[in-house]
Amino acid sequence: MQLTQVDPAIIRVWRWHGTFTALILTVLSGGFSLPIPALWPFPPLFVAIAGLTLAWVWPPIAYRHLRFGVDDTGIAIESGVLWRSRVALPRVRIQHTDVSQGPLERRYNIGTLKLYTAGSRHVRIELPGLNHDEALALRDALLAEGRGSGV
Amino acid sequence: MASDADFQPARRLHGWSWLFGLSVGIKQMVLPLIALIFFGTRDNDPGPFGPYLVPTILVALLIRALWQQFTYRYGFGPHGLVIREGLIFRNVRQIEYARIENIDTERGVLHRMLGVAEVRVQTSTGGKPEALISVLDLEAVQEMRAKVFADSKPGEPVVAATSETTLLHLTTSELVRYGLIDNRGMIVVAAGVGLLHESGLLNFDKEWFDSVLQSSSAAGLVALGLMMQIALGAAVLVAGLLAVRILSVVLALVTFHDFKLTRQNGDLRARYGLFTRIALTLRTRRIQAVHQTESLLHRWFERVTLNVDLAGDSGGSDQPDANKSRARWLAPVCTASAAPVLIAAALPSIDLNDPPDWQPLAPQARGRIFRRSAVLAVLLLTGPAIWYLHEGAIVVVLACIPLAWMHAHLYTKHTRWALAPDAVMFRSGWLTRRLTIVPRDRVQTLSIDASPFDRRSRMANIYVDTAGGGAMRAGIRIRYLAADVAESLASALYRTAGV
Numbered sequence: 252m253q254l255t256q257v258d259p260a261i262i263r264v265w266r267w268h269g270t271f272t273a274l275i276l277t278v279l280s281g282g283f284s285l286p287i288p289a290l291w292p293f294p295p296l297f298v299a300i301a302g303l304t305l306a307w308v309w310p311p312i313a314y315r316h317l318r319f320g321v322d323d324t325g326i327a328i329e330s331g332v333l334w335r336s337r338v339a340l341p342r343v344r345i346q347h348t349d350v351s352q353g354p355l356e357r358r359y360n361i362g363t364l365k366l367y368t369a370g371s372r373h374v375r376i377e378l379p380g381l382n383h384d385e386a387l388a389l390r391d392a393l394l395a396e397g398r399g400s401g402v
Numbered sequence: 403m404a405s406d407a408d409f410q411p412a413r414r415l416h417g418w419s420w421l422f423g424l425s426v427g428i429k430q431m432v433l434p435l436i437a438l439i440f441f442g443t444r445d446n447d448p449g450p451f452g453p454y455l456v457p458t459i460l461v462a463l464l465i466r467a468l469w470q471q472f473t474y475r476y477g478f479g480p481h482g483l484v485i486r487e488g489l490i491f492r493n494v495r496q497i498e499y500a501r502i503e504n505i506d507t508e509r510g511v512l513h514r515m516l517g518v519a520e521v522r523v524q525t526s527t528g529g530k531p532e533a534l535i536s537v538l539d540l541e542a543v544q545e546m547r548a549k550v551f552a553d554s555k556p557g558e559p560v561v562a563a564t565s566e567t568t569l570l571h572l573t574t575s576e577l578v579r580y581g582l583i584d585n586r587g588m589i590v591v592a593a594g595v596g597l598l599h600e601s602g603l604l605n606f607d608k609e610w611f612d613s614v615l616q617s618s619s620a621a622g623l624v625a626l627g628l629m630m631q632i633a634l635g636a637a638v639l640v641a642g643l644l645a646v647r648i649l650s651v652v653l654a655l656v657t658f659h660d661f662k663l664t665r666q667n668g669d670l671r672a673r674y675g676l677f678t679r680i681a682l683t684l685r686t687r688r689i690q691a692v693h694q695t696e697s698l699l700h701r702w703f704e705r706v707t708l709n710v711d712l713a714g715d716s717g718g719s720d721q722p723d724a725n726k727s728r729a730r731w732l733a734p735v736c737t738a739s740a741a742p743v744l745i746a747a748a749l750p751s752i753d754l755n756d757p758p759d760w761q762p763l764a765p766q767a768r769g770r771i772f773r774r775s776a777v778l779a780v781l782l783l784t785g786p787a788i789w790y791l792h793e794g795a796i797v798v799v800l801a802c803i804p805l806a807w808m809h810a811h812l813y814t815k816h817t818r819w820a821l822a823p824d825a826v827m828f829r830s831g832w833l834t835r836r837l838t839i840v841p842r843d844r845v846q847t848l849s850i851d852a853s854p855f856d857r858r859s860r861m862a863n864i865y866v867d868t869a870g871g872g873a874m875r876a877g878i879r880i881r882y883l884a885a886d887v888a889e890s891l892a893s894a895l896y897r898t899a900g901v
Contacts, residue, residue, distance in 0.1 A: 336851035341899040370846035370867035371876030
């Protein structure tokens, strides 16, 4: 199966997400910082620098490891940088699908494809970072031939 | 579907239904009522409505039960089972025949005295039953089964009552064995102690200990001397264990009294219970996996336990209605030699005659399991061991190492997987041994994952997901496979899943 990468615009979405998270954590660490006046700014400063660096550096690495492939049988999704996983889902097993978009994703015109199965642990399989139109097309392609009871 | 809209269900519930509606209502109201009585009479003044409160609630419940009985209708529409509830707030539910998977019945003592049954209609949606019909007489249940299952398989001739062959019948001696193997008595005792403790009837505080220690029997105990005290303690312990086992046996006899697994028209049916009689249908095309469990005690008695996962049962563990998604027993207990026959009956599409080609885990698996369990045991035990034993801790910590090696050796020795043309099998564990068989056309998804440790030793874990098992015990998860073996197993299963 040929694996391809998703829309690179997801990197920018993840960077924004990371930045917001880092800022929230900075504010929180400022609130619970050391009660010594001279040392007070250091923990929030550290959190801010580390968080923003990670928010900038991590998304391209995660992007490199997020790949998917579609063939006649179904779809496979590979993800994870340190803990790597690869889920293969035959299209006859798809119960229903969602294509969702958050406000940031809408800004960059990408969407998340969510595939639901009747399984026990992998009930929902998500593929983030697809171009929104591509996500809709992929959904239609997967559903077109996947007419079965699903169990 | 126009004919469906016009269809009016006409069948009514059984004449005694209000009785069961009332008893359910009373059960729901018992706790609030008790609370009301306890807290309401604190100042010894029942209030102006006090004496009438309980009768009023009872009458209201009775009216509700009667109302439900007289407004409830069901019928067999052209496409599905139609159920209408209520008259003012009317709810019409339609369940397509083809979607109905199981029609289970449950009969308590009262049900059996009146010759009726509570009926649960289940579809593959999972969780709660689609319809709970309380109550119908047995003929109506039989009629419903015949109609629903005849219509769900169009083209097949209606064979209402073909010969029903008994596959397994548990005798009393088998149930005694099951009770001895099973640890249910222990669970009941623990739950009972917990309940008593919660309710405040059982309170182990300092006063309780003082009163025990200062009692005359305690003084007598002190006078006995050390050896007698130890002997007495041991006797109490043995008696306690014996009592728990006897309780387990009694529970097994009550729960699984007259357990019978039969086959009719290719589907399996299980019936059991002394007071509450349960009849479950296990439709073979819905069976997703078969699990065989064999603990140490099972092996002493040369018995195994067989369960099946049924589509539509998943998610039961998340529901508060947990007792409704009861374990699907193929056999609570059966001889090890009878197990293959029962498994073959549950998975008729699979050819189990050829012995499977069992494959081991990756060669380095033993070393990794050893290092992992040794490190884990040392990390967990060192602190407490030093705290309690001081210098003696070194013995405990060092003892972990051979034990971890033994565990790793036995685990890798007994853990094997096999890929048959139509099924994937996995057996694992050495103390409690489990065997899971999943037909290849029941596989839902496949996933391979690898932690940094796995990747360093070129290993991967595979998870074969199936429907109907609940997140903890469904499917097959094989750890410590060689990465390329996991890869090829996954792609082989992926190609045949759902074909």
